[in-house]
Every structure is written in structure tokens, then in C-alpha cells.
Amino acid sequence: MNFIASSAKSDIKAAFAGSVLYLKMAGVVFGGWQMGRAALAATHKLSAGEGDAAFYQAKIVTARFFADHFVSTASASRAAIVEGSSGVLALAEEQF
Amino acid sequence: MSYTAPLKDMVFVMNELAGLQAISQLPGCEDATPETAEAVLEENAKFCSEVIAPLNWTGDCEPSSWHDGHVKTTPGFKEAFRAFGESGWQGVQHPTEYGGQGLPKLLATPCIEMLNSANLSFALCPLLTDGAIEALMTAGSQDQKDLYLEKLISGQWTGTMNLTEPQAGSDLALVRARAEPQGDGTFKIFGTKIYITYGEHDMAENIIHLVLARTPGAPEGVKGISLFIVPKFLVHADGSLGERNDVHCVSIEHKLGIKASPTAVLQYGDHGGAIGYLVGEENRGLEYMFIMMNAARFAVGMQGISVAERAYQKAVSYARDRVQSRDLAGSAGPVAIIHHPDVKRMLMSMRSQVEASRALSYVTAAAFDGAHHHPDEATRKTNHAFYEFMVPIVKGWSTELSIDVASTGVQVHGGMGFIEETGAAQHYRDARILTIYEGTTAIQANDLVGRKTLRDGGAFAKSVIAQVRDTAAELSKAHSDT
Numbered sequence: 001m002n003f004i005a006s007s008a009k010s011d012i013k014a015a016f017a018g019s020v021l022y023l024k025m026a027g028v029v030f031g032g033w034q035m036g037r038a039a040l041a042a043t044h045k046l047s048a049g050e051g052d053a054a055f056y057q058a059k060i061v062t063a064r065f066f067a068d069h070f071v072s073t074a075s076a077s078r079a080a081i082v083e084g085s086s087g088v089l090a091l092a093e094e095q096f
Numbered sequence: 097m098s099y100t101a102p103l104k105d106m107v108f109v110m111n112e113l114a115g116l117q118a119i120s121q122l123p124g125c126e127d128a129t130p131e132t133a134e135a136v137l138e139e140n141a142k143f144c145s146e147v148i149a150p151l152n153w154t155g156d157c158e159p160s161s162w163h164d165g166h167v168k169t170t171p172g173f174k175e176a177f178r179a180f181g182e183s184g185w186q187g188v189q190h191p192t193e194y195g196g197q198g199l200p201k202l203l204a205t206p207c208i209e210m211l212n213s214a215n216l217s218f219a220l221c222p223l224l225t226d227g228a229i230e231a232l233m234t235a236g237s238q239d240q241k242d243l244y245l246e247k248l249i250s251g252q253w254t255g256t257m258n259l260t261e262p263q264a265g266s267d268l269a270l271v272r273a274r275a276e277p278q279g280d281g282t283f284k285i286f287g288t289k290i291y292i293t294y295g296e297h298d299m300a301e302n303i304i305h306l307v308l309a310r311t312p313g314a315p316e317g318v319k320g321i322s323l324f325i326v327p328k329f330l331v332h333a334d335g336s337l338g339e340r341n342d343v344h345c346v347s348i349e350h351k352l353g354i355k356a357s358p359t360a361v362l363q364y365g366d367h368g369g370a371i372g373y374l375v376g377e378e379n380r381g382l383e384y385m386f387i388m389m390n391a392a393r394f395a396v397g398m399q400g401i402s403v404a405e406r407a408y409q410k411a412v413s414y415a416r417d418r419v420q421s422r423d424l425a426g427s428a429g430p431v432a433i434i435h436h437p438d439v440k441r442m443l444m445s446m447r448s449q450v451e452a453s454r455a456l457s458y459v460t461a462a463a464f465d466g467a468h469h470h471p472d473e474a475t476r477k478t479n480h481a482f483y484e485f486m487v488p489i490v491k492g493w494s495t496e497l498s499i500d501v502a503s504t505g506v507q508v509h510g511g512m513g514f515i516e517e518t519g520a521a522q523h524y525r526d527a528r529i530l531t532i533y534e535g536t537t538a539i540q541a542n543d544l545v546g547r548k549t550l551r552d553g554g555a556f557a558k559s560v561i562a563q564v565r566d567t568a569a570e571l572s573k574a575h576s577d578t
Contacts, residue, residue: 001561004545005554015550019541020492026544027493030486031452033564034113034459036571038451041112043574055104059451066448 003082017088018081025077032071039063099149099214099406101141106206107134109455114202114462122469125200133203136188140207143183147176149214155356156217156522160297162348162358167296170356173218177299181251185211186222190229194245200465205458208395212402216526217356219402221254221294223395228255230391231306235323235376235384243331244304254300257392258289258307258326258362259385265291266539268382269317273309273364275324275372284369285309285326285343288361291533295360296328296345302337303328307364307372308381315379323381324372326364342370353525389535390484393491394460396534400494400527401453407498407505407523408446414509414520415439433508442508446501453494460486481556485548492540495530502527 004022007015042056042063110116111130120128155170180186189204190196212219229248232241247253264270273287285307289295296303305326314320330338342365349359364370376384415434423431433439463486466479502524506513513520531537549557 001549001554001557004549008545008550016542016545019545020537023489023492023537023541023544024496026489027453027456027497029564030489030560031449031456031493033567034455035448035452036564036567037113038109038455040567040570040574041108045112052104055108059108062444062448062451065444066452069445070448070452 003085007085013089014085017085018077021077021081025074025081028070028074032066032074035063035066099145099152099409101137101145101210101213102405103134103137103141105451105454106137106209106458109458110202110206113455114458116202116462119200119202119462119465119469122200122465123471124198124469125465127198128200128203136199136203137206137210140185140210143179143185144210144214147179148211148218151176151218151356152215153519153522155215156516156526159217159355160348160358162296162345165296165344165346167298167345167348167358167360169297169299169358170217173356174299176218177221177251180222181300186225186251187249189226190245190249191233194241195249200469201461202458202465205398205461208398209402209405209454212399213406215356216399216403217354219399220354220357221297221299222251223392223399224257224293225251225255226395227257227388227392228304228306230388231257231323231375231384232325234387235380236325237375240325240373240375243333243335244325244327247302247335248304252300253302253304254294254297255304255306256292256295257385257388258292258295258305260291261288262290266536268308268321271308271310271321273307275309275311275322275374276369277311281374283309283311283324283372283374284365285324285372286365286369288363290361291349292360292362293357295358295362296348297358301329302331305343305362306375308385309372311378318382320379321381322378323375323384325375326370326372330371342367351529353522353528390487392534393487393540394457394464396530397453397457397487397490397492397494400491400496400498400530401450401457403523403527403530404446404450404453404494404498404501407502407520407527408443408450410520410523411446411505411508412443414512415443418510420510439508442504446504449497449501453490453497456486457490457494460490482560485544485556485560488535488540488544488548491534492531492537492544495527496537498527498530499524 004015039060042059045051046056116130119125151172158170160167160169187196188199188207189201192198225248248255275283275285277283307324307326308321310320311322330341332338344363345360346363347361416432418433419430420433421430423435463479463483467476467483470476506520506524509520512518
């Protein structure tokens with residue numbers, strides 16, 4: 001985000017080169033955030049002995065899976081967005 | 097090929113993550129208690145799985161067809177749409193003054209999810225009608241609201257949004273349709289609009305087109321576009337139908353997916369000009385459209401979640417039934433493929449993406465309700481900022497993942513997944529439009545970066561990240577406490 005904010009002033013195309021990657025990363029991070037909240041709520045329900053235990057257990061497992069398989073990739077996008085922005089733009093039209 | 101609404105998860109997300117109880121205590125939302133919510137959802141689930149879902153495959157095999165300016169929809173769609181309107185489902189989130197149920201967005205959202213999971217093509221008609229309703233609510237005069245809203249909300253009439261032209265898609269500055277003032281307050285509209293979803297069909301007695309066009313002398317670019325109501329049949333002051341207006345469907349598209357949804361080319365003014373009524377002020381058309389667009393973008397994000405859920409259910413069902421290969425951990429004979437690690441991984445991948453995107457979207461819907469109903473102004477503002485920030489993410493991310501999820505669904509089915517009759521392929525084809533229409537992923541990303549992140553130097557984005565960090569800290573603590 002700091003990269004986007006600072007590039008926008010000097011090199012607008014570099015700021016936007018990774019915009020879709022940034023959006024997808026944001027989705028994964030914020031989706032992961034909600035799954036984290038879900039895991040907390042499910043844990044609370046389980047310890048209170050309320051409701052459908054199997055459902056809450058599955059929710060906790062699913063949240064953990066999402067963290068390990070998707071949220072873990074979010075930081076990898078950083079390199080593509082920041083260091084990788086020049087590579088997006090470097091080829092001239094004729095070189096494609 | 098059936099659909100079972102994931103009510104347990106929907107209710108969990110509404111109650112535990114989106115704060116339904118708190119929403120039901122806001123002024124104007126008193127009807128939306130958790131008990132009412134469950135009842136509404138169960139009723140909707142029944143309707144969607146019994147009436148709408150069985151038509152999904154039919155829609156793909158017998159899509160809508162065009163002949164001589166008329167469009168015949170898939171057999172069964174007309175009756176289903178009448179039932180949909182008569183049961184009040186079009187009006188779930190629309191004002192009671194015009195015959196709607198007046199329920200909060202948080203309650204309307206699972207209903208939209210179920211309708212789209214049941215039948216994405218069918219659900220597009222109500223989705224576009226919602227857009228027309230939003231545009232009129234936002235900018236229509238009292239007379240226009242009184243004339244059009246009730247019948248749009250009841251499902252007697254449907255609505256369309258007419259922005260795109262052959263040379264103007266992502267770039268609406270290039271719109272060329274013209275509106276010529278007639279001197280009596282009305283205009284005559286001329287031009288071609290393409291990709292108009294449900295631009296022509298046989299499911300209702302009238303279609304209310306909302307059309308972007310330029311008036312004479314309007315400034316160049318986006319600041320010179322006005323919004324007009326152009327009904328298929330003119331409407332008398334008493335609400336009865338009058339003359340056929342000069343708007344005609346010259347063809348519908350042959351598409352990769354959402355085949356039952358008629359995607360029309362509409363010709364305005366080939367026979368002297370289509371009568372159009374200005375909505376709001378001249379040259380503010382795009383501004384009004386943007387308000388409607390937020391709602392439409394959110395709805396398309398929900399479509400992503402819907403088709404992903406549908407694809408997931410189908411893949412699970414197949415994986416439980418299909419027997420191939422011995423269990424890696426040892427078995428007497430071959431086992432159902434759901435026992436194999438990679439199949440489980442694919443299913444978990446589908447499941448977790450659906451659950452995460454559902455959670456984010458319902459929380460975003462709740463923020464919309466907070467923005468509109470919370471008595472405290474500062475709270476309304478924060479909620480509004482959250483909603484606006486998340487809309488491009490809900491649209492862009494949920495739709496991108498829906499294509500991956502639907503593709504994984506085909507993979508789980510093996511060779512049979514590639515055979516149309518199995519049904520997994522339809523979800524994969526239907527999903528493919530979702531990252532394109534209502535603003536491509538790049539457009540959503542531009543909005544997220546340009547307007548939502550950069551405009552305040554990243555301050556709001558950082559405030560959301562701070563909340564994410566708080567949750568992460570709580571999780572660490574909970575983990576270390578056990």
C-alpha cells in the first residue's frame with residue numbers, strides 16, 4: 001500500500017500495474033480476517049456447549065485451511081506488486 | 097443437479113459475523129430479527145430449490161431465442177418469474193411505500209445468493225430490475241417513482257440498464273446515444289445499446305429501460321451524459337399501458353454461458369425516436385448510475401459466491417459417489433474419491449473460498465445497513481466508507497475465485513466434468529462472465545487503488561488493516577490459551 005501511494009505521484013502506471021494483484025490480495029486478507037473472526041466465534045460456541053458442534057468444528061478447520069492455503073500466499077503477492085511492477089511495463093508494444 | 101441452500105452457514109455468518117441482532121435494533125430495521133431472518137431464508141430456500149433450480153439446466157439447453165424482434169425465454173421461466181414476483185421476492189430490500197418488504201440488505205443478501213445459486217441466468221432479470229429501482233429511488237422525481245416503482249417491485253414490469261455501446265464499454269466517456277428535447281419536457285432518444293441483459297423478453301408486460309444519452313450541447317466525456325427512462329410501452333398517468341415505444345431488440349447474443357439470459361442489442365429511434373423522460377438533472381447521468389453501480393457490483397460479487405457454492409455442492413456429491421482407486425492408507429477395494437487427499441484438498445479449496453467470500457460480503461452488506469440506519473452520524477460515515485471500500489473487493493475477488501472454484505469443480509469430476517450433460521461445465525461457463533461485466537476486475541482494481549486507497553492517502557485502508565491485526569492478535573491469544 002505504501003508502494004502504491006508513493007508511486008502514484010512519480011509513476012502512475014507502476015502504481016496501477018499491480019492493481020489486480022493488490023485487489024486479489026486484499027480479498028484474501030479480508031476474507032481471511034472474517035474467517036478468523038468466524039473461528040473465534042465457533043470456538044466460543046464450542047466451549048459454551050451451544051449449538052451444532054460438528055458445524056463449529058468444520059468452521060474452525062475450514063478457517064485454518066484458508067489461512068494455510070490462501071492467506072499464506074498474500075505476502076508473496078507483495079513482491080509481484082512492488083518489485084514486479086517495472087517488469088509489467090518494460091516491453092514496448094512492438095515487442096509483444 | 098439440485099441445490100440445497102447452505103442455511104446453517106448463512107445464519108451463522110449473519111448472526112456471528114455480520115451482527116444481525118444489532119442491525120435489527122436500528123431504526124427502520126425492527127422487522128429483521130434473527131427469528132424473522134431464519135423464516136425468510138427458509139421460505140426463500142424452498143422457493144429457489146423447488147421452483148428456480150430445476151430450470152437451470154433447462155436454461156442452458158433451451159436458451160432464450162429471438163424471432164422478429166421478440167424474445168422467447170426458456171420454457172418455464174415466464175411462470176417462474178410470475179411466481180417470483182407474486183411471492184414478493186423482487187421487493188425484499190425495497191421500500192414498503194412501494195410494496196416492498198423493506199428488509200435490510202443483510203437479509204436480502206442471502207436471498208440473492210440463493211436465487212443466483214439456483215439459476216444464475218434467471219436471477220439476472222431481478223438483478224437488473226433492482227438496478228432500475230435503485231436508479232429511480234436515487235434520482236427519480238416523485239411522479240416517476242409513483243408511476244414506475246410499484247410495478248417494478250411487484251414484478252409486473254422489469255428493468256434494464258443501458259450504458260454500453262459498440263465503441264463504449266469500460267470507457268463510458270465514449271457513449272454516443274443522443275437525446276433530443278421535444279419542447280414538452282420529454283426527449284427523443286436515438287442510438288444503439290449492446291449487451292443489454294433482459295433487454296427484451298416475454299416474462300412481463302412492460303420493460304423499463306434506463307438509458308444513458310447525451311443532450312445537445314452537452315460537455316464532452318463523462319460530464320455530458322444524462323439518464324433517461326425509456327419504457328418499452330409508454331405508461332399513461334393512471335398506470336395503464338399505452339403505445340409501443342421506438343425501442344427494438346434487433347438481436348440477442350450467442351454466449352459462452354448464462355445462455356438463458358437474453359443479451360440484447362437495442363436500437364433506439366429507428367422509427368422517428370424513442371420517447372424518453374429525463375431522470376434528475378441533465379449531465380448528471382453517470383453520477384446517478386454510479387450509485388446504482390455500487391449496488392450492482394455488490395450483487396455481481398454475490399453471483400460469484402453463488403455459482404461457487406453451487407459448483408462446490410455438485411463436486412462434493414460427485415466425490416462421495418464416484419468410486420476409483422484404493423485408499424492410500426489401505427483398503428479392500430476401490431473407495432469413493434472423497435477419501436483421496438488431493439480430492440479433499442480440491443474440495444477444501446472450494447469450500448474455504450466460498451465461506452470466506454460469503455463472510456466478507458455479508459459483513460459488507462451489514463455495513464450498508466449501518467450506513468443507512470444508524471442514528472449516529474459518525475458511525476454512519478464509517479460504515480459507508482467500509483461499504484464503499486469493500487464493494488470492489490467483493491466484486492473483484494469473489495468473481496475471480498468463482499471461476500477457479502468452478503474450474504476445480506470440473507476437475508473433481510474427471511472426464512465426466514468435461515461432458516456437458518454432467519452439469520459441472522455449465523457452472524464453469526456461467527462463471528466466466530462474472531469477472532467481466534459490471535466493471536472488469538481491472539476496473540474494480542482501479543477503483544480500489546485510485547478512489548478507495550489513494551484518495552485519503554491510504555488512511556481508511558490502514559484502519560481496516562488495524563482491525564485485521566486485532567483479530568489476528570485475538571487468534572494468537574486464543575491459541576496460546578489452549
